[in-house]
Amino acid sequence: MSKDYVHGYDPKENIRLQDQASTLVELLHSDTSYPAGSKVLEAGCGVGAQTITLAQNSPEALITSVDISKDSIAEAKKKVGAAGITNVKFEQGDIFNLSFEPHSFDHIFVCFILEHLARPIEALRALKKLLKVDGTITVIEGDHGSAYFYPDSKEAHKAIQCQVELQKRAGGNAMIGRELYPLLRAAEYKSIQVSPRMVYVDFTKPELVKGFTKKTFTAMIEGVRESALDAKIIDQATFDKGIRDLYRTTELDGVFCYTFFKAVARNS
Amino acid sequence: MSKDYVHGYDPKENIRLQDQASTLVELLHSDTSYPAGSKVLEAGCGVGAQTITLAQNSPEALITSVDISKDSIAEAKKKVGAAGITNVKFEQGDIFNLSFEPHSFDHIFVCFILEHLARPIEALRALKKLLKVDGTITVIEGDHGSAYFYPDSKEAHKAIQCQVELQKRAGGNAMIGRELYPLLRAAEYKSIQVSPRMVYVDFTKPELVKGFTKKTFTAMIEGVRESALDAKIIDQATFDKGIRDLYRTTELDGVFCYTFFKAVARNS
Numbered sequence: 001m002s003k004d005y006v007h008g009y010d011p012k013e014n015i016r017l018q019d020q021a022s023t024l025v026e027l028l029h030s031d032t033s034y035p036a037g038s039k040v041l042e043a044g045c046g047v048g049a050q051t052i053t054l055a056q057n058s059p060e061a062l063i064t065s066v067d068i069s070k071d072s073i074a075e076a077k078k079k080v081g082a083a084g085i086t087n088v089k090f091e092q093g094d095i096f097n098l099s100f101e102p103h104s105f106d107h108i109f110v111c112f113i114l115e116h117l118a119r120p121i122e123a124l125r126a127l128k129k130l131l132k133v134d135g136t137i138t139v140i141e142g143d144h145g146s147a148y149f150y151p152d153s154k155e156a157h158k159a160i161q162c163q164v165e166l167q168k169r170a171g172g173n174a175m176i177g178r179e180l181y182p183l184l185r186a187a188e189y190k191s192i193q194v195s196p197r198m199v200y201v202d203f204t205k206p207e208l209v210k211g212f213t214k215k216t217f218t219a220m221i222e223g224v225r226e227s228a229l230d231a232k233i234i235d236q237a238t239f240d241k242g243i244r245d246l247y248r249t250t251e252l253d254g255v256f257c258y259t260f261f262k263a264v265a266r267n268s
Numbered sequence: 269m270s271k272d273y274v275h276g277y278d279p280k281e282n283i284r285l286q287d288q289a290s291t292l293v294e295l296l297h298s299d300t301s302y303p304a305g306s307k308v309l310e311a312g313c314g315v316g317a318q319t320i321t322l323a324q325n326s327p328e329a330l331i332t333s334v335d336i337s338k339d340s341i342a343e344a345k346k347k348v349g350a351a352g353i354t355n356v357k358f359e360q361g362d363i364f365n366l367s368f369e370p371h372s373f374d375h376i377f378v379c380f381i382l383e384h385l386a387r388p389i390e391a392l393r394a395l396k397k398l399l400k401v402d403g404t405i406t407v408i409e410g411d412h413g414s415a416y417f418y419p420d421s422k423e424a425h426k427a428i429q430c431q432v433e434l435q436k437r438a439g440g441n442a443m444i445g446r447e448l449y450p451l452l453r454a455a456e457y458k459s460i461q462v463s464p465r466m467v468y469v470d471f472t473k474p475e476l477v478k479g480f481t482k483k484t485f486t487a488m489i490e491g492v493r494e495s496a497l498d499a500k501i502i503d504q505a506t507f508d509k510g511i512r513d514l515y516r517t518t519e520l521d522g523v524f525c526y527t528f529f530k531a532v533a534r535n536s
Contacts, residue, residue: 145416150446178418181470182521192472198527200464202449253450259466
């Protein structure tokens with residue numbers, strides 16, 4: 001597993017990802033597994049959404065999960081404890097200024113973090129210093145500009161654009177997925193390999209219709225309704241039609257597409 | 269091969285498609301192989317662009333390639349003859365009204381044809397009548413709405429939109445890829461399986477930078493320059509900047525994404 005991991009992706013694992021993955025967790029995480037005894041840094045664990053999967057896929061790795069928010073860490077600890085996971089320790093810290101010794105990790109894992117940072121290259125550079133000379137970094141990000149669907153809808157695109165605009169105003173970038181290669185390159189990582197993970201959803205994939213199009217993507221866009229209206233980015237009628245049109249893509253003849261990007265790169 | 273084919277895609281073949289395909293031919297065609305003796309209809313062969321690959325991947329299948337244009341068929345015949353291929357015969361005919369007996373083909377193959385038709389569902393229905401009861405149809409189409417890139421560029425999207433608009437005015441649909449599932453469903457095919465084929469291009473994939481982003485996609489958009497300007501869909505400065513920005517995505521830090529859709533369905 002380690003060898004395949006370091007070289008990129010295990011083809012036999014990867015096939016499930018595209019055509020056969022029935023859940024987002026499978027699609028994004030099933031090909032990340034770290035060897036026994038390896039020291040892994042999860043940079044930005046939030047409330048532990050990815051930590052459990054990470055730890056379960058690498059049960060003998062020694063994982064350190066950090067986040068800038070004490071409250072998030074408390075939540076993550078609870079979750080991980082409840083799942084009976086014992087190979088994760090938590091530390092509070094700022095990704096730009098962590099207190100670990102240089103070159104102290106074999107692998108670094110960063111998932112859905114760069115999209116929130118105004119200076120993602122700087123963050124990647126700071127993490128690089130913590131990585132062993134032959135270590136790897138794995139980065140996963142979505143890209144809201146990759147969303148398209150049938151039936152197509154201008155209003156749905158405008159509603160999605162509200163989330164993009166709000167994230168931008170908060171200093172982030174909801175379309176960062178496509179940029180993983182240039183970002184890692186700018187931060188001077190080597191052997192960068194980017195693997196797009198496209199979620200294609202039609203009515204033959206009921207788990208994804210419900211689990212991704214409805215409960216993940218559309219719910220997230222729906223969640224910015226008040227903020228978008230308050231910020232006067234969109235009018236209410238347009239936003240609401242956009243959301244209805246996104247749900248419309250989950251009907252019998254609907255199709256929804258979205259792409260996540262996963263990159264693996266080496267320190268040197 | 270036949271079994272895998274009928275059931276959808278051979279996973280071991282398919283993996284090459286996503287992360288490892290270095291050419292478009294591999295990405296789109298390497299998992300289509302018809303058994304010895306099977307009767308295959310290529311509906312809409314044009315000048316034979318796909319016919320050679322189709323015949324080479326199924327050297328013992330009996331392929332009939334049809335097109336509405338006599339000139340195109342003459343060109344396709346030359347090409348296939350020059351390649352030393354002997355398992356293809358050509359016939360001129362209209363896809364909506366072909367003269368073959370009902371249920372006379374084991375498999376039908378339709379590539380980059382539906383995008384040009386005003387009535388794609390009707391075409392699929394007409395083809396269904398020619399298919400054996402346990403036969404399959406394979407459909408491949410692109411989707412220009414799936415193109416996105418880094419650096420992003422409004423002008424590049426506008427230039428792409430010119431091709432979409434011109435194809436629409438000609439009765440076609442350059443964004444039909446995402447619709448394969450609803451189209452096949454409306455034409456009453458069964459066991460429809462759609463497999464997206466995303467072309468992800470960064471500087472680590474020089475064959476695709478040159479062979480796809482530059483020589484296939486951008487060249488095609490560049491090719492509608494005069495028509496788009498004549499039709500006053502766009503001004504010259506915007507179009508030309510759009511093309512420059514598409515080429516810009518082929519530089520060291522650039523990224524280009526495009527998705528083709530491949531569907532396999534059964535007659536019943």
